[in-house]
Amino acid sequence: MLTGIVFDVKEFAIHDGPGIRTTVFLKGCPLHCAWCHNPEGISPKPQVLHAPSGDRVAGTVYTPAELAWILNAQADIMRANEGGVTFSGGEPLRQARFVAATARLLRGMHILLDTSGYATKGDLRLVVALCDMVYYDLKLIDPAQHRRYTGYDNAPILHNFHVLGGLGVPYVVRVPLIPGVTDTDDNLAAIAATVRGAPGLLRVDLLPYNHVAGGKYAAAGMTFAPPYDEARPLNINTAVFTEAGVPVHVA
Ligand code: SF4
Numbered sequence: 001m002l003t004g005i006v007f008d009v010k011e012f013a014i015h016d017g018p019g020i021r022t023t024v025f026l027k028g029c030p031l032h033c034a035w036c037h038n039p040e041g042i043s044p045k046p047q048v049l050h051a052p053s054g055d056r057v058a059g060t061v062y063t064p065a066e067l068a069w070i071l072n073a074q075a076d077i078m079r080a081n082e083g084g085v086t087f088s089g090g091e092p093l094r095q096a097r098f099v100a101a102t103a104r105l106l107r108g109m110h111i112l113l114d115t116s117g118y119a120t121k122g123d124l125r126l127v128v129a130l131c132d133m134v135y136y137d138l139k140l141i142d143p144a145q146h147r148r149y150t151g152y153d154n155a156p157i158l159h160n161f162h163v164l165g166g167l168g169v170p171y172v173v174r175v176p177l178i179p180g181v182t183d184t185d186d187n188l189a190a191i192a193a194t195v196r197g198a199p200g201l202l203r204v205d206l207l208p209y210n211h212v213a214g215g216k217y218a219a220a221g222m223t224f225a226p227p228y229d230e231a232r233p234l235n236i237n238t239a240v241f242t243e244a245g246v247p248v249h250v251a
Helices: 064-072 075-080 092-104 121-128 143-150 155-165 185-195 239-243
Strands: 004-013 021-026 047-051 054-058 060-062 084-089 110-115 133-137 171-176 201-207 248-250
Touching: 004 064, 004 092, 021 064, 021 092, 060 064, 064 092, 075 084, 084 092, 092 110, 092 121, 110 121, 121 155, 133 155, 155 185, 171 185, 185 201, 185 239
Parallel strands: 021 084, 084 110, 110 133, 133 171, 171 201, 201 248
Antiparallel strands: 004 021, 004 060, 047 054
């Protein structure tokens, strides 16, 4: 039987796409970003989180019908507020068949995929075909830097970015600004050059550094040791995008 594993279902989310949304956080991510603020989303297995309020298990297994039933219960509210459902993570494309099967059961809701792009081309195509919008992360264009800070090569991400442009679904490129890492002029200019003129691109969102990124690590029994200076002021250089004719927004 097809099942998926989810570490959170957040209702009434207002930062995960248009309108008021329900966001499904799928467990398991192939990347290991040094700044990840959802460490319980990296392992594909259930995990006990130790919090002052008590222990809880992150990782609930659903069938597509079970998850769709929860999401469809909010359908009227979502539609009335021009919202919908966002599949996030972790990396939702790691469970592409489950996400696709769930999406097919949703009742007329706007569907958004929030992805790192690190997936097979087939999984990207499978899920995007069922979506109304995509949030696509671009972190680092230099392959060595990408390997250093996420643990993996960015070739599949850059390849899939070009595949995405041919799928006819509008998308936003999102850039997490990490001080001294992703926010350098060189990296931002390289991202601007990569997305310039890309078909279907709505805009680039620059996401300011999340200073509570390390908060969940101890609860998950993990260590947060960012190899960069969290206190360094961010370089929020929007000019490289506007000069390239790319709409840009600081989220
Ligand atoms: S892609 Fe997202 S979920 Fe995966 S490790 Fe990076 S920040 Fe965390």
